[in-house]
Amino acid sequence: xxxxxxxxxxxxxxxxxxxxxxxxxxxxxxxxxxxxxxxxxxxxxxxxxxxxxxxxxxxxxxxxxxxxxxxxxxxxxxxxxxxxxxxxxxxxxxxxxxxxxxxxxxxxxxxxxxxxxxxxxxxxxxxxxxxxxxxxxxxxxxxxxxxxxxxxxxxxxxxxxxxxxxxxxxxxxxxxxxxxxxxxxxxxxxxxxxxxxxxxxxxxxxxxxxxxxxxxxxxxxxxxxxxxxxxxxxxxxxxxxxxxxxxxxxxxxxxxxxxxxxxxxxx
Numbered sequence: 001x002x003x004x005x006x007x008x009x010x011x012x013x014x015x016x017x018x019x020x021x022x023x024x025x026x027x028x029x030x031x032x033x034x035x036x037x038x039x040x041x042x043x044x045x046x047x048x049x050x051x052x053x054x055x056x057x058x059x060x061x062x063x064x065x066x067x068x069x070x071x072x073x074x075x076x077x078x079x080x081x082x083x084x085x086x087x088x089x090x091x092x093x094x095x096x097x098x099x100x101x102x103x104x105x106x107x108x109x110x111x112x113x114x115x116x117x118x119x120x121x122x123x124x125x126x127x128x129x130x131x132x133x134x135x136x137x138x139x140x141x142x143x144x145x146x147x148x149x150x151x152x153x154x155x156x157x158x159x160x161x162x163x164x165x166x167x168x169x170x171x172x173x174x175x176x177x178x179x180x181x182x183x184x185x186x187x188x189x190x191x192x193x194x195x196x197x198x199x200x201x202x203x204x205x206x207x208x209x210x211x212x213x214x215x216x217x218x219x220x221x222x223x224x225x226x227x228x229x230x231x232x233x234x235x236x237x238x239x240x241x242x243x244x245x246x247x248x249x250x251x252x253x254x255x256x257x258x259x260x261x262x263x264x265x266x267x
Contacts, residue, residue: 003248004030004065004089006080008053009044012071012094012237018045019241020069026248029063030054057083067248070095073157078102081119085109088116090251092244094125096162103259112256120251120258123162125243127265129217132232133167134267136219139228140171141178143221147196151208151216159207160197163217166260171219172201214239 003020007013008031020028028051031041037055042048057080060068067090070080077095084091091110098106103121110119124130140146150164160168175181180202186195196206215234221227234240243261250264258264 001025001066001248001252002027002029002064004028004032004060004063004068006032006057006060006068006070007072007076007095008041009033009036010071012240014045015237015241016069016071016244017041018047019238019245020248021045021047021049023245026245029065030059030068032057032059060089061087065089067092067251069093069244069248074098074102078105081106081109084117084119085115090117091119091121092247092251093119093121094123094240094244096123097158098162107257110257114256118251118254118256118258120247120254120261120264122243122247122260123166124215125240125247125261126215126232126234127242128232128239129163129215129234130243130261130265130267132217132219132230133163133170134262135230136167137170137174139219139221139230140174142223143181143228144223145181146171146201146219146221147204147206148199149206149208149218149220151210151213151218153213153215154209154211156209159209160199160205161207161215161217163215164205164207165199167217167219168199168201168203168205171203172199175201 005016020026031051031053034055036053039053041051070077070093074097148164150161196204199205218231220229
């Protein structure tokens with residue numbers, strides 16, 4: 001498959017470029033990032049490649065890319081998705097910050113059976129993080145309380161993270177018959193926000209931003225006499241690449257819009 005990377009100069013974009021270049025069955029044909037336009041990609045990555053970073057999506061059309069991978073910002077990713085839907089190029093997107101209205105719009109762009117392009121949109125491509133969400137979903141109906149702590153690097157733009165929100169939504173859906181978790185009984189918030197934000201089913205979400213972190217999530221469950229803690233840590237951005245590559249190889253046979261990579265893993 002011929003692959004283009006949007007946001008190629010970002011931390012995740014560079015990692016995707018490196019991962020694609022290492023695959024015998026994939027060819028990196030476009031590296032798109034206006035911040036580095038004109039620079040040889042090999043100089044940026046310190047690898048051998050003749051590619052030069054370009055500024056806009058038209059390069060993807062010129063090179064005949066089969067799929068575009070996007071790790072950018074919400075507004076940029078929406079432009080990438082619209083371009084892909086109109087041009088017949090598949091899309092694999094790990095950008096977060098999309099709301100329900102965005103997902104509905106993307107679903108209208110990528111309708112199964114209507115166009116040539118498909119899309120896989122995922123909040124997290126780390127296999128371990130996807131398994132954590134599934135384990136949290138299984139545990140959700142069986143405890144009286146639950147809270148989520150997500151920890152990311154200081155440059156993370158959205159809070160809570162897309163992964164934490166998706167985790168909370170799946171937990172809430174899984175315990176729909178059991179009802180919401182016990183209400184927060186805190187009466188005196190010495191610092192506003194100390195109890196985090198209230199998500200679906202009353203789940204409290206807490207966001208930590210620190211230099212040195214990459215992406216981490218902890219889900220804590222409690223009931224009288226017991227507690228359960230689930231945690232996943234991504235110590236390096238390479239942890240997301242197995243999921244990204246799986247999505248790139250799968251997107252052509254996943255009609256329309258696929259949310260998350262759970263179905264690719266069979267869970």
